[in-house]
Amino acid sequence: MTFDRTVKIAPSILSADFADFGREIQAVEAEGADWIHVDVMDGHFVPNITFGPATCKAIRPHIKTVMDVHLMIAPVDPYIEAFAEAGADIISAHVEAGPHIHRTLQAIRGAGVKAGLAINPGTPASVLEPLLDMVDLVCVMTVNPGFGGQKFIHSCVEKVRTIRAMIGDRPVHIEIDGGVDPVTAPLVVAAGADVLVAGSAVFKGGSVRNPAPYGANIRAIRAAAS
Numbered sequence: 312m313t314f315d316r317t318v319k320i321a322p323s324i325l326s327a328d329f330a331d332f333g334r335e336i337q338a339v340e341a342e343g344a345d346w347i348h349v350d351v352m353d354g355h356f357v358p359n360i361t362f363g364p365a366t367c368k369a370i371r372p373h374i375k376t377v378m379d380v381h382l383m384i385a386p387v388d389p390y391i392e393a394f395a396e397a398g399a400d401i402i403s404a405h406v407e408a409g410p411h412i413h414r415t416l417q418a419i420r421g422a423g424v425k426a427g428l429a430i431n432p433g434t435p436a437s438v439l440e441p442l443l444d445m446v447d448l449v450c451v452m453t454v455n456p457g458f459g460g461q462k463f464i465h466s467c468v469e470k471v472r473t474i475r476a477m478i479g480d481r482p483v484h485i486e487i488d489g490g491v492d493p494v495t496a497p498l499v500v501a502a503g504a505d506v507l508v509a510g511s512a513v514f515k516g517g518s519v520r521n522p523a524p525y526g527a528n529i530r531a532i533r534a535a536a537s
């Protein structure tokens with residue numbers, strides 16, 4: 312993975328067919344996805360449950376691009392090794408998930424994986440200040456985590472601008488997660504984001520048997536953002 316700030320579209324498989332992840336991933340990659348975003352939820356940190364390291368390991372061979380694992384779990388630390396072993400390229404943990412985020416980020420990098428730090432809509436940018444030299448990605452949540460298809464929270468755009476200024480020259484991606492579509496994508500890219508997670512806006516209207524809408528949806532987000 313080389314670092315650059317070109318806009319990358321990361322479809323979230325939360326909106327894919329859970330019985331067919333392998334082919335869904337192949338379809339969105341063939342239709343232009345840059346990364347694959349993998350939402351892990353525990354029914355404790357967030358009010359929904361998805362899947363764990365075994366599923367991540369099973370889907371890994373189907374991902375040719377970047378496996379971007381977003382952990383919405385607490386605690387995080389006991390599971391880092393398992394997600395690293397499953398083949399994650401990036402593991403993001405939430406700053407709200409526990410009292411020792413600094414240790415968590417050390418552990419992620421220590422496992423040989425790029426470290427991401429996710430922050431909820433209710434968390435200020437200032438929490439990142441002591442941590443920016445320890446991360447490869449900041450994931451700014453623009454919905455409250457737990458479900459796909461929620462409405463974009465516009466007050467988060469200003470926070471993206473603040474974080475972009477804080478990052479300066481550091482090779483740190485800004486990823487936006489929640490409610491990204493052709494209307495909201497240009498707002499966050501103008502504010503400094505470069506990775507756009509999109510679940511419902513990518514998978515709507517398509518399927519593994521009819522993947523062309525995935526491509527049209529990805530191109531619509533990319534075109535709007537540039």
Ligand code: DX5
Pocket residue numbers: 323325326348350381454455456457458459460461488489490491508509510511512
């Ligand atoms: C929300 C997840 C997101 C979600 C985005 O908790 O972290 O990745 O899948 O879905 P959309 O794009 O539908 O808002």
Ligand code: ZN
Pocket residue numbers: 323348349350381488508
């Ligand atoms: Zn996510």
